[in-house]
Amino acid sequence: MMIKLDPDRPLDQERLLAVMGCDADAIIIGGTQGITGQKINDLWEEIKPFPGRKIIEITGAECLVEDADEYWVPIVLNSTDPKWILGAHAKAIQQVNRWNGLSLPGNVFPVGYIVLNPESAVAVCTEANTQIDDDHMTGLAQVGHLLFRVPWIYIEYSGSFGSMDRLARLSGKIPAIPLIYGGGIKRGWQAKQAAQFARVVVVGNLVYESENLEADLREIRHAVRRD
Numbered sequence: 582m583m584i585k586l587d588p589d590r591p592l593d594q595e596r597l598l599a600v601m602g603c604d605a606d607a608i609i610i611g612g613t614q615g616i617t618g619q620k621i622n623d624l625w626e627e628i629k630p631f632p633g634r635k636i637i638e639i640t641g642a643e644c645l646v647e648d649a650d651e652y653w654v655p656i657v658l659n660s661t662d663p664k665w666i667l668g669a670h671a672k673a674i675q676q677v678n679r680w681n682g683l684s685l686p687g688n689v690f691p692v693g694y695i696v697l698n699p700e701s702a703v704a705v706c707t708e709a710n711t712q713i714d715d716d717h718m719t720g721l722a723q724v725g726h727l728l729f730r731v732p733w734i735y736i737e738y739s740g741s742f743g744s745m746d747r748l749a750r751l752s753g754k755i756p757a758i759p760l761i762y763g764g765g766i767k768r769g770w771q772a773k774q775a776a777q778f779a780r781v782v783v784v785g786n787l788v789y790e791s792e793n794l795e796a797d798l799r800e801i802r803h804a805v806r807r808d
């Protein structure tokens with residue numbers, strides 16, 4: 582289980598402690614809307630003192646904070662606008678080159694998103710084609726992982742619990758491709774289903790909406806535990 586924190590949403594101390602104490606495999610900082618360097622920095626400073634793996638999802642040059650364990654760079658494989666596949670990246674990397682020379686640190690990894698909830702901000706922002714059929718989705722995952730060598734394919738239903746039948750069919754066709762699932766995980770049974778087909782399950786909105794976050798995260802953690 583990984584937890585995605587949104588720099589654009591306030592997180593009180595109690596929630597922060599529940600997140601940092603729930604034995605997540607990693608904490609990801611990332612989001613689509615209202616992201617500024619200041620907000621990323623503020624959240625980073627809050628989570629930095631805690632042990633555990635911390636990942637920054639880079640959606641622009643302003644997201645660069647130092648000392649993260651990993652930096653994930655999203656590529657929206659089903660975007661209809663090349664900007665979100667490589668255009669924004671080409672611009673941002675030139676800016677990074679100016680600060681950091683021509684090489685990228687070894688802990689920067691692309692992540693191939695397939696965005697499937699048409700109502701989500703990320704689908705709207707990237708003009709994702711969310712109406713793809715199973716074969717198309719499989720092809721995108723294969724191109725991402727086998728051809729572009731993207732280490733992770735992220736099945737993104739952000740804001741809604743997605744189709745586990747689809748996820749099962751996808752993972753059945755391409756069992757060797759490491760999948761991340763995110764979207765609408767609120768209960769243990771949902772996380773357990775998703776974890777049957779995806780190596781990583783991501784929890785997002787629940788962090789801000791749960792009325793008993795510590796217990797909810799414990800339930801989800803327990804549901805996805807593989808040992």
Ligand SMILES: CC(C)=CCC/C(C)=C/CC/C(C)=C/CC/C(C)=C/CC/C(C)=C/CC/C(C)=C/CC/C(C)=C/COP(=O)(O)OP(=O)(O)O
Nearest residue numbers: 612613640641652655665669670673674701702703739740
């Ligand atoms: C020294 C040092 C720190 C070095 C680091 C160097 C480094 C990391 C260099 C990277 C350089 C590089 C190539 C950067 C590219 C940056 C860039 C412009 C990427 C574009 C990313 C992209 C496709 C963005 C659009 C889509 C998007 C926002 C994806 C984010 C992930 C996502 C699905 C979020 C969902 O958010 P959420 O808010 O939960 O959901 P809603 O949709 O409901 O809002």
Ligand SMILES: O=P(O)(O)OC[C@@H](O)CO
Nearest residue numbers: 739740763764765785786
């Ligand atoms: O906020 P939720 O719907 O849990 O989604 C989590 C994550 O996949 C968002 O990128």
